[in-house]
Amino acid sequence: MGSRSRVSSNIFSLRNVTILFLVGYFGIFVIYPIYKAFAGSLHDWNPLIDQYDFVGLANFKNVLTNQLFWSSISNTFIFAFFSVIFRIIIGLGLAILLYSKLARFKTFFRGMFYMPTITPLVAVSFVWMWLYNPQFGLINKVFHIDINWLKDSHWALPAIIIMTIWKDFGYATVIFLGGLMGLPEDVFEAADMDGASKWQRFVNITWPLLKPTTLFVTITSLISYLQAYVQILIMTEGGPGTSTYVISYLIFDEAFVKYNFGVASAMAIILFVIIGILTVIMFKITGESEGLA
Incomplete structure (x- = not known):
């Protein structure tokens, strides 16, 4: 005892x-x-x-009446929307390809696709700055175009979005691949017996069963991208002009460049509220769709 x-x-x-x-x-x-x-x-x-x-x-009054704040909010939502959408599309597509019985060297490709995700963002940013260089950059040479990607206000934000998608799609691929491996095989076998096509299997079985995984990827990606600023700090410093200012970079600029910590804190609180509201809305929409199903 x-x-x-x-x-x-x-x-x-x-x-x-x-x-x-x-x-x-x-x-x-x-x-x-x-x-x-x-x-x-x-x-x-x-x-x-x-x-x-x-x-x-x-x-808060100064922030909400600041035109640059609203411009950065707009850029933030554009950046987050396209980054999240393409992260999900590319990640899910590659996960399905790797999950396919016809795919070979699965372990190698999983590691290769995930490699950019674990590579430091600072290093990736400098590499892509070289790729975007208008004089000797590989992108312009390969596609035979003449674009000053990071110095053109029309192309700077899309260029950063493309780099971000390339770096992060491996995360979604691994998460979706885990979700696919957890799906019940008997459901797919029954669908095969009923003569369902691959597209019908995806639309009616795979995609609905992956909703929790998709919600997880979407929320974690959204939270991450609404706070992203490192690649912008390194690649454009918010420019040209203020065309690549996002809310997190504006917070950084106010706090550690201008030392307006009060204004930066007000922006951080507003960003915190925005992230909270969007997260609740996504949970609500997903819950209602599952209830209807």
Whole structure:
């Protein structure tokens, strides 16, 4: 009895330590930063001169009346929309090809497709800057075109979107491939016996069963792309002009270039609310579609 009680006591202590660790972790790295951002959004905050003056909602008013903020919001949604859509389309298409019984060297291609995802974004950005170079860039030479990709306001944002899709589609491929491997084989066998074509199998079986996987990829991608700015910082610095400003880059510019931490905090709170609303809407739409099904 004594040894059993000691084991139970040790397990209870381990649970308490684990819970305290998780509470401390979320408190320090999640709850406190959110609180600090919200508090900072209500102040004229410049840490360089130790300024922290309460201004109420003035920062939010300045942000919401700033034309550059709305332009960056528009760019953010364009960037996120096309990046998410093509990440899903390419990822799902490649996953289906790799899942096919006719595909050979599956392990090799899985690793090859996933390689860009784990490559540091900074390194990828510099490589694509070379590819986009108008004088000696490989893209212009291969396609026999003359486009100054990163210095043309019409092409700069599409160029960054293309690079982002190339880097990230491997993530969706691996996730969708895992989803495909978890689908019940008997359903497909029954469909084959009924004479269903490959397209009918995809539309009526594969795609509906992959809805949870698609929701996961969509939400994680959306959250990631609404906060993306590293490739923009390296490749265009928001230019030419402000044509590639996105909300996260604008937050970075306000905080670490202009040191307007109060304004940057207000933008961060607005972005946080936007991400929360979009996530809830996606869950709601998916839940209703599953209910109708």
